Amino acid sequence: MLTLSVLCERSFFFMKEAIARISQAIEVSLLSVKYQMQQETLWQAVSDRDCSFEGKFFYGVRSTGIYCRPTCPSRRPNRNQVCFFESAQSAEAAGFRPCKRCHPQSETVLNTTKNKIMAACQYIEAQVDRIPTLLELGSHIGMSPTYLQRLFKQIIGVSPFQYADALRVGRLKQCLQGGEEIAHALYNTGYGSSSRLYEKAPQQLGMTPRIYQGKGATMRIAYTIVPSPLGYLLVATTEKGICAVKLGDEADVLERTLILEFARADILRDDHTYKEWVQAILDLIVRDLPDLDLPLDIQGTAFQKQVWQALQKIPYGETRTYTDIARDLGKPQAVRAVGNACGANPIALIVPCHRVVRSNGSLGGYHWGIERKQKLLAYEAKQSEEKPN
Numbered sequence: 130m131l132t133l134s135v136l137c138e139r140s141f142f143f144m145k146e147a148i149a150r151i152s153q154a155i156e157v158s159l160l161s162v163k164y165q166m167q168q169e170t171l172w173q174a175v176s177d178r179d180c181s182f183e184g185k186f187f188y189g190v191r192s193t194g195i196y197c198r199p200t201c202p203s204r205r206p207n208r209n210q211v212c213f214f215e216s217a218q219s220a221e222a223a224g225f226r227p228c229k230r231c232h233p234q235s236e237t238v239l240n241t242t243k244n245k246i247m248a249a250c251q252y253i254e255a256q257v258d259r260i261p262t263l264l265e266l267g268s269h270i271g272m273s274p275t276y277l278q279r280l281f282k283q284i285i286g287v288s289p290f291q292y293a294d295a296l297r298v299g300r301l302k303q304c305l306q307g308g309e310e311i312a313h314a315l316y317n318t319g320y321g322s323s324s325r326l327y328e329k330a331p332q333q334l335g336m337t338p339r340i341y342q343g344k345g346a347t348m349r350i351a352y353t354i355v356p357s358p359l360g361y362l363l364v365a366t367t368e369k370g371i372c373a374v375k376l377g378d379e380a381d382v383l384e385r386t387l388i389l390e391f392a393r394a395d396i397l398r399d400d401h402t403y404k405e406w407v408q409a410i411l412d413l414i415v416r417d418l419p420d421l422d423l424p425l426d427i428q429g430t431a432f433q434k435q436v437w438q439a440l441q442k443i444p445y446g447e448t449r450t451y452t453d454i455a456r457d458l459g460k461p462q463a464v465r466a467v468g469n470a471c472g473a474n475p476i477a478l479i480v481p482c483h484r485v486v487r488s489n490g491s492l493g494g495y496h497w498g499i500e501r502k503q504k505l506l507a508y509e510a511k512q513s514e515e516k517p518n
Contacts, residue, residue: 182199
């Protein structure tokens with residue numbers, strides 16, 4: 130007859146075995162989930178031809194027996210035919226042959242491509258009075274214009290034109306800040322016509338060239354900086370209304386940014402006069418305020434203002450695509466212009482450009498950081514779910 134101590138000992142033994150099996154099952158389940166997530170990440174990189182994954186893995190196509198780089202320009206295979214490898218050697222050991230288009234067995238291809246793109250950057254930088262065409266750039270580095278456009282954006286993050294335009298704006302700012310006449314600065318930096326400059330000035334300079342040259346000499350600005358769930362929040366106002374809402378990790382950086390933008394304006398820190406406005410903006414981060422009606426003093430082109438007004442109509446907790454906004458404005462071809470207008474938005478949160486995403490479901494860009502955009506959308510989605518019908 131078994132004693133009580135023996136029964137307890139056996140029970141304890143079986144319990145330990147059961148717990149071990151459960152733990153093992155959980156571990157296997159977690160590894161499976163992790164593996165699936167990793168596989169999806171790699172497949173997304175292949176689908177996007179994401180240059181940041183170049184050299185980190187290779188993919189094989191079972192139906193053809195060929196393996197490729199993630200950036201291979203060939204037609205995308207079916208997902209169920211694809212497997213992934215850490216190296217070209219492991220792909221070949223599994224019986225796959227190297228692709229004749231992307232040459233995955235060659236380690237020099239990536240460096241050669243990057244060197245060509247860097248050469249394109251240097252060529253653009255050398256043209257101080259004009260923006261070279263894609264055809265001209267492609268001819269200079271020995272690459273087709275279409276392929277150049279795609280690789281340039283993957284490696285640099287913007288198109289060749291956007292890169293050149295940013296350099297041009299930088300040169301224009303230097304000329305204006307140095308006191309050069311607007312007409313001279315205009316032609317010396319490659320704008321070609323005053324209408325082109327003044328059309329883009331609100332987006333690229335935040336004001337007209339004349340006011341930028343004076344650095345806001347005729348403006349009086351009061352501002353305050355407060356902590357928020359998204360970092361520090363700067364709110365700046367003129368006599369007409371709110372002229373800037375900025376988000377950042379460091380208060381002094383936000384302050385310096387405002388002062389540099391309006392170096393000759395009369396700028397004063399005021400933490401009391403507009404504290405009700407500031408509190409309303411803070412509340413807007415974590416809950417819907419349908420009746421919020423704060424006065425704004427923002428400058429922009431007619432199209433930019435149309436976009437900003439359209440953004441304010443997006444319901445709390447919902448998103449729209451850049452294509453949706455362009456279509457709603459009756460200008461379906463102006464998707465890129467809509468994106469530029471979102472990027473030029475000087476009033477974060479009040480004009481909710483964070484609610485605009487790409488057509489493929491990805492978040493797109495955000496002037497104040499993609500992590501803040503994610504948090505904002507998460508806050509709003511949670512509040513919408515908890516809101517009673």
